[in-house]
Amino acid sequence: MKITSNFDSGNIEVLQADSPDNIQLAIRKDNQSDFYQWFHFRLSTEHAQEHTLVITNAGDSAYPDGWKDYQAVASYDRQTWFRVDTEYDGKALTIKHFPEAESVYFAYFAPYSYERHMDLLHQAQCDYNCQLVELGETLDGRDMSMLIVGEPEEGKKKIWITARQHPGETMAEWLIEGLLDRLLDEDDGVARALLAKAVFYIVPNMNPDGSVRGHLRTNAAGMNLNREWLTPSMEKSPEVFLVRQKMLETGVDLFLDMHGDENLPYNFVAGTEGVPSYNDRITQLENLFKQTLLAVTPEFQTEFGYDLDEPGKANMTVATAWVGEQFNCLAYTVEMPFKDNANLPDEAYGWSDVRSMKLGQDMLPAVLAVVDKLR
Template structure:
């Protein structure tokens, strides 16, 4: 037999059955001299949410390819695709933006690459392997305890990292992220936060750890993350609507975190998210809670205002409208924590699109931006921590 070289791919292949993948092949055809790959975004299990996508295309080298997400217009937040640019990577290290065309129903983009394989996603993915590496790295550093809070619906561990004495002498600060698994910017933010918090040479981190006890839950929804969901866990629950009455059957992730908070008390809670439509970083507060305490809103204003001063990525002009008094939804983390403990609780929202305040033509809002914003958030928390007081459930 005569060797003739490695066989070339016979055509384009589409894969999404991997950790965090989402996007089913509908058809492959041709139009205008381009190969057209039609995809459909899968719905989260047990509910109607859908918007996250993450697919790998193989056999594309030298082929002009147009990818079309046929059901973009029927996704949960269709306005999120207005002015949106998807991210692509050929090495899963650097993620760059490509122009997107959204006609109100279909999101399209063109790929003209020399690489044989490319991954295309809604935002830079952060899979469970990366999460495990982050938890192991942070948890191995001095003064950090790695804790298994409980199990998810699918039986995965819910990881937390604790720093401090928890003897009641210092404020207890909680930081949680990725209740909504498709909001992978929360994991990139957590990476920046944990790398700084556990850096023994960082004076801000040292000051914060001397002034407060800290608990970090980097990924509240590992099941949804693995399944490629947008908002739900494996039982179809939107975790950020489960805080009033979580159950071990439907939302064990919230149930175990809430139980731990009731044990430690809470002075501060930051819940890290992403917003599909708004091209800004902003903070949503707890203005509508029924048991608003004196000084609570002053703390919220101080944190927002100081973050606006120290971070060019953050702003306070645009965000969600504040809830009217007595109308706060206590099924949401920020409202439940603020109402239960009288604490400073906030929801940090980051964009899927580019950030208007700090635009980047190549990467848009990116993992680097998320990590940078995390460092700024810790600057503000470190300055405020000595004035915070732990509250306990009434």
């Protein structure tokens, strides 16, 4: 029996593994940080029996409440990820599974590999309407890549979409893949109407270093990128510095930042009601965006979400707040669950990579609903 995480986005430490019913594990912290919650590892075994895998330090993780009613995902082929029996006792997370093959992967959510990220970029650039732009490099020397979809012309709206500031929130890049798939479909009326009115600037992965390292929340230097937007630096947060610099060059009329939430079992958005420039125009745009998304898909809801910021009390180091204030534009953080969507549960798969992609496709009608009213 062998357990390893020596691969892209892998994260686990083996404390003890002397029998299938006594496997003791721990999640490794993000580099130079106390954040941890993402795990991704492979179990190889010849034992035809149930295996009990105990993550002993779950109770001290970044978001321990996230383990309540949570089920880990597993895969034999690294393509289809299904939910497995998981229990949390307030301290340890216990996964029980009877392997049906010699090798099985376990993860916090369906992983989005760096190779798939590169495939996404280069397959997209093959479309005549899409350009791949390199903004610079990360601390580990990886490319900071952006896709420009549409032909920049005077009068067109500038729509910016980012994902995976927090690398363990892989559902965010799955959403981007779905959104791109529809946006680049020449036979899709919504996509064609949007590209006649707007140009999309899309950063599918804001944190490639943290993604490959198996981090939950930070980059190679242990920085939470979604707290770096007010004063980013090339020394600590080049990912934000480079994207922010490009935004200042192009301008922004609409900003969507894709994330995953450990605790809440719903899809929801968080806006900019706490920034100094928030006004009735932004309120109306927010409401129209939400109403359209509600009409398009039952996966979205507005009853549950984060508490609203008091006027003038927004955290301006957060991307949505900084962008919304800097450009006086509609800006939303989009949150998806690590668990299941409680309003539309799926016992076998929970909230998944496939459902994230479909939500990405469903984002475009909401963008279309507001595009003419953004300025």
